[in-house]
Amino acid sequence: MKKLVTSLENQYDELLTFLDWLEVQLVPWQRRLARVFSDPADRAFFQATVARAWRLNRALVNGHKQFSDQAAYAQALLAELVAGDDEARKLAEELLTILEQTIRTSCAAEAINSILKPYLWVKRSFQSKRTAQNFLNLFILCFNMHVFKRGKRAGKSPFQWAGIKVETDDWLEALGYPAEA
């Protein structure tokens, strides 16, 4: 217990940084919201409805199926709230994006590690650090240029999502091995 409390205390200042990052995004959004909804109660209701729908949806994505009914209700409420109102719909989408893109964990890097690991296990060993670095380079290029097949990023590669231009979408072509007709 003491160990946990100590590590919590040690990290305390840096555990909630995401709230600062969230605030940077949230404050301008709330200003835009105020232009559309003059009544503070309406604004609070709108913000709460969108955030609630997002949170419940995340709970579902993470496998908490007990929230299915609540999530469906929240989604329906949100849909009704923005129905026929393009500005409200846009605001809702913006808030959903802000919430979705808030970074609280290093799990993206850990996820990449978990993808890399099985490839390394197959390799068993490298002749030298240089060959290991070469393999890692290949992995990075291949991963960055591969198109996600599933999930919320489906249909585009990491480079495409990031807006990074490379001459080709084929990593092998980029390496100088173009596909043959």
Place this chain on the structure above:
Amino acid sequence: MLLSYQQTAAPEILWPEPMESVWQMQPGGCEAATNWKRPDITLSDRLRMLFIRFIGAVVNIPDEQRPWGSITWLPNVYQTSCETIYTIGKRTREGLLSPVLESSGLADSVAQAVESDSVDAHTITVTSNRLKRTVLTALLPAGSALRPMQDLLDVAFDQSRSVGFLSELVNEAGSRAGVILDQIDFSPLGDVILARDETYFCDWPFLLSVEPNSYTIVSGYVEDVCDGETWGVSLAIDEETRGLHIVGLAEDGARCYPKSLREAAKLLGIEFSVPIQKDVWHIMDKAYQKVIDLERLGLNKVSRADKIYEELADKPWDEEGFEKWADTDEAADKLLEISDQLRFGYGCLCDALGVVCNLRLPGDQERFVIAKSTSGSLMRRSRDYVNWITPA
């Protein structure tokens, strides 16, 4: 004696030749044991298996020549299933027809026909380029090692390449990939918050920095050690040469990270201090593990107390035994009470570290305060928050 052909088939059914004459030559009405699954197949039938050949022959008549209804008729007359009929047909084809085709020289012509069909459908030329593409695809994303890759090339292209050739190709491509990655301009990512972590292989740390929203791997370095210096170099290179503007870092609780910022600042010659977000999942996972551990301890104590109680129940009053039970029971209660507190604290921690906490979103400048309670568990003190569960 003939099988009861007339009893099961309509009298007007007469199969075209040669099916009808073969059918009429079969024995029928032989003895059958009652425990046989298929009593229609008699001992003599089993010995001669003529009817099986008949079934096999009928099933293997080409579709366009086979009399219509014969496949439906066979299960009826032999009192078996369609599946059995088809299985017999398949075995006949495999066991009898293939050797016949081979001996008659037809197998070659059939094989040639099949081959020519395939060639018509997919004509490929195995060039050096195709071979290299195949090797690299077998490596990534297929994940093949070099030796299985040799088998793959042999089967797919009738080509053999040495492990040395493959290894050299992979190395050369990797080196080229490094050059390409160094030339890529990551500036479209804009102000970026990077997630960083390392993994170990062959005692070398692989340092990875990732942009979490697009999942772009910004950089990856294989180093001798993982410390503040190596991470500092990684950060400095990312900031200086890749067109990135790092505005934040998400990382776990590794001790080398704070030093890496100072190292990066030294290398860059500027003040390089960015906000750090410590990974919330690790701490929540640790806390959850504590909850589980404490609950397990408490429940074990309860079991122990129950066991003592059962032992004492059948015995005369035992003061010492009773005290032992009372102490154990009290300890179990205490542990479960602390465990409950800790579980509550864990819930508070999850709320505090969530973006929309307990289906709430923190208000403007409000922050959750996590503090150590007197009982040693964690509790949350929060001020005025908008309730997100039931929107006002």
